[in-house]
Amino acid sequence: MMPVAPEFTSWTETPADDELRLIPIGGLGEFGMNALVVHSARSLFLVDCGQLFPSDDQPGIDSIVPDFAYLEPFADRLQAVLLTHGHEDHIGALPYFLRRWPVPVYGTAFTLGLVEGKLREHGIDADLLHPVPDYGRVKVGHEDGGEIEAQWIPVTHSIPDACALVLHTPQGVLVHSGDFKIDPDPLDSRHTGMDRLKALGDAGVRLLMADSTNVGRPGRSPSESACREGLEAAFEQTKGRLFVTTFSSNIHRLQTLIDLAYEFRRRVVLLGRSLDRNLALARSLKRLALPDDLLTDPKDAHLFDPDELLVLCTGSQGEPMSGLARLLRREVKGLPIEPGDRLVVSARAIPGNEVAISRMLDEAERLGAETSLEGLGPVHASGHGSRDELADLIRAVRPAQMVPVHGTYRNLRAHGKLAASLGWPPERISLLDGGLCLRLFGGDRVDMPGAVPVGKCFVSEGVDHMVDARVVKDRLILQEDGVVFATLLVDPQTRDLVAEPTILSRGFVMLSDDEAYTELLAGVARKTYEEAPPEIRKDGEALRDTLRLALRRVIRKTTQTRPLVIPVVLEAPGI
Ligand SMILES: [Zn+2]
Missing domain, CATH: 3.10.20.580 (Ubiquitin-like (UB roll))
Incomplete structure (x- = not known):
């Protein structure tokens, strides 16, 4: 793999006429906070603008967003933010970014629907949002002399409307996979656009940036449709109330649960603000079918027998303010958790949340509920492709240059080795890390001049401004010693x-x-x-x-x- 210079000293200079810089200012070497700067002499924009959720060693911090220091010298040239999909680690930093630099934001309808809700909470104008259909194209900063055309290619993931981005640049065609898998049987029949990606590969792709999350898993990730089996078994085997928690943006998982509720004659109760919000958005965009008469208000849940209820709740990661946490603390009137009931966690544990999740399952068992998944079959399918799918993408796109993104450094290296095993020579695999700049020039020249300043900014919602990293460190010391x-x-x-x-x-x-x-x-x-x-x-x-x-x-x-x-x-x- 390419050797790396330690410092890119002339990063404040505008790129040369035939130069294109790609700089991940977050999302590499870590999970979350995905943000990629694309910068040429005439174009400057971001792909995704995500946040990172704080861990226990960041007390009093609500979210962590990238340090946008690189953009400062060029701020008046900023043209847009392009979004691949609506997960928090791809859109969560937008309110902080747009408040400073109100530039147009492009993405698919469901993605922008989620963004709009966030912007409203922060009092930011939604006029900045411009929806793009699947396979839609946008010339970035065209009026200002930008010269890059972006195209949104549908991909399957754990949220509706996820896309890969294709950037047509003077330095060649770049493909950014976003978060993706190649689901052969997606619930909404919206398949990963492999035909288009292959066609691009045939015509020649200069560079591929691809999701490395599940590079450690052999074979293929199970289809979203495969979860139905395990969830159906949970319906069959539960005599009392069935509680299911999943990510509130996983609309297809929620659709499967709603369909099963209909078949098993259970009313659906929703508990959790983000569930209410996301389901309303999905219904308004026709991404979800949920008949009104299937829904029951939590206040009316006591009117039904336990075996007539499916309770969908937030809190799959053990969050203390979630619907599930409130249920476990018995704060939801008329909706107890009792012997005969079952709790299903239909989600993976995000690394770092294992203890909170285990505590939550323990609490449910203490109340008499069943939490074991034994004998049920799969109740969760990852939204990220496993090794064979990653290999399929590399072979379809056949890039001149391969850049693994999204994941820990180990993931990125493993993804690089996967490309090598498919015949990509080391000089055609670029292992980037947070802040490292990759430059493409005319012809096929590529180099990595080093790193630009990057870092994390801490946000405390209560004070509504950035919190200095030293404050976080002091809090930690106070807490410890x-x-x-x-x-x-x-x-x-x-x-x-x-x-x-x-x-x-x-x-x-x-x-x-x-x-x-x-x-x-x-x-x-x-x-x-x-x-x-x-x-x-x-x-x-x-x-x-x-x-x-x-x-x-x-x-x-x-x-x-x-x-x-x-x-x-x-x-x-x-x-
Ligand atoms: Zn995602």
């Missing part, structure tokens, strides 16, 4: 200490004899101050740094912890 304050009172004239420093702490575990330990720290603060050279004593910032370092060193040595240490130096005249 607490905080220690050292207050020094200094005579403004003589610069001498006027009293022994005071030590205060919260959430910090002192050694067994607290008083002695406080004295020890106070002594360290005093000694550090007294031994500090006069120029440091005069400089507030340097003095606080010196005190912080000295105290941290002693605390680490004596307690093996690293609390937040905050020295406070006060001038105390007249004491």
